[in-house]
Amino acid sequence: MNGVLRRALLGAPVLALPAVARAQPAWPDRPVRWINPGPAGGAGDVLSRLVADRVSARIGQPVVVENRPGAGTNIGMTAVARSAPDGYTVGLASIASNAANRWLYANMPFDAEKDFAAVGLIALVPNIVVVPPQNPPRTLQDFIAWAKALGRPLNFGSVGIGSSQHLAAAQFGRITGIEIIHAPYNQAGQMNTDLIEGRLDVLFQSISAVAAMAQGGRMRPIAVSGPDRVPAFPDLPTMREQGVDVTTTGWFGLVTPAGVPEPILARLDEVLAACLDEPALRDRIGAGGSIPRVMRRADFARFMSEESERVGAIIRATGARLQ
Template sequence: MTSIRRRVLLAAPALALPASARAQAPWPDRPIRWINPGPAGGAGDVLSRLVGDRLGARLGQTVVVENRPGAGTNIGMTAVARSAPDGYTVGLASIASHAANKWLHANMPFDPEKDFAAVGMIALVPNIVVVPPQIPPRDLQGFIAWAKGLGRPLNFGSVGIGSSQHLAAAQFGQITGIEIIHAPYNQAGQMNTDLIEGRLDVLFQSISAVSGMAQAGRMRPIAVSGPERVPAFPDLPTMREQGVDVTTTGWFGLAAPAGVPEPILARLDEALAACMEEADLRQRIVAGGSVPRMMRRAEFARFMAEQSERMGAIIRATGARAG
């Protein structure tokens, strides 16, 4: 038998394999899309780029962050849910997308439990209560007194219906009896400008979006809307410390479309957990105003289910709704 004939026969079994088996390549072999369903410049955008960069280094592929804001995160997370379950699209899950929205929207475009697979938690995102520098209040109780004397509702903005910013403000209004009007924004920068120029009265804003302006005196921080003080503003009391029991805080984690193969989910889980152990990344997350909080897949799935029940109770109590 000639050497050419022998090579053809040896190659025959491989050629006879099904096309799907021959085409299957190790994952990942191309860039991964990370959808941030919030606005550019917000806390979710900052975390997506910080963590996405490190995740890409761990996986050996570029992670490309795509901002898809709108409808209180529903636009971006719908894109995630409807993506091919091949591990090449992931999304930033949040208190809005996976806890609050199903209680706020009559017709959700996705099921937050059935249409996603949890990958892992990344961080808690406390909000800071900031007011325009030209108004007199210096603390939360002073602001409450000022607001009650206005003779009109308060105007506040948030990154969207169902966000921790929206729900914290709704709780504040329900507890204090102050009427507040919500204006959702797709641009964190425009929302901050409107506060500084007095078109908004208060923001329950992510620390990463306003820390520089607050420290420069362009807006005045008066409280933290979370259960604990934050490293970025260690002397700033929480709302609870100032007599208003609002402890709603944001959080972010990574989710994939339902149906992603188990080996890919396991590798994503391992890579994300390894990223979250990196001291430099954790320091950068803290510097951005968030609190690193790692949870693996199963724990994060339980956390999101618990948060959904908690947000449902808050939304029913406050009467918050979409539209």
């Protein structure tokens, strides 16, 4: 090589070779965390464990349910909203977290519409009105007459302000003119025990949380607060059938933090819908008093927005407000 050519080659700029993109591992390549923002033993806990088990079987990775109760579901759902948007954290949305709380709390730690991505509805959860078995009422009208003659306010419990149990009881009090005092619980089991032992007068409880106890005679069912009778208690009339137009129904669905990549959201949507189409899972959900319901991503996002407006009207009518 002559000197001129050699100096030209040495002085030429070095051309960068195209970077070789590193292949991203396919989702999922490790366990997925499923946050239930409600108490252990509650309807959300029961549904979470049933569905998470089937999701795990379909994606080939463990789906670990983590209960994070408190502040009317705000603690658990804040953890979901602030998690990395990588598909490894999902959360159980509800009528409280993604519909009611924005109207109840003056300072919300998350925006229910902007901070989550919808995956799909899981189930509708009608409430059942139950009373201690030692108390005389056997129908809703019996209970109303008994309550008005009691000479004191009624005591009722729920898993938190803004829950479907709380909203149903608030509607009941407003419609009947009966004063009713709310006691929020972090543990559904303790709430159920307090009713059975007479420390509470009534629960508007999720059917899945009390079905076995009600069917076994440890508490007395007197009405269903949803719009229709339910398979778990086919002979039990609704509140509307008994003259009190309370139709509040709880629901649960799956969300992720906002920003999860579209392919992962699409896969979660497909997997959840496939799980809810399994007859065995549908039977297990239905046996507990919930109603399995497939609703895909776009429809579920619209459903949550509509529920928020509907529930907001109820809350404004009751005047409830929290800091």
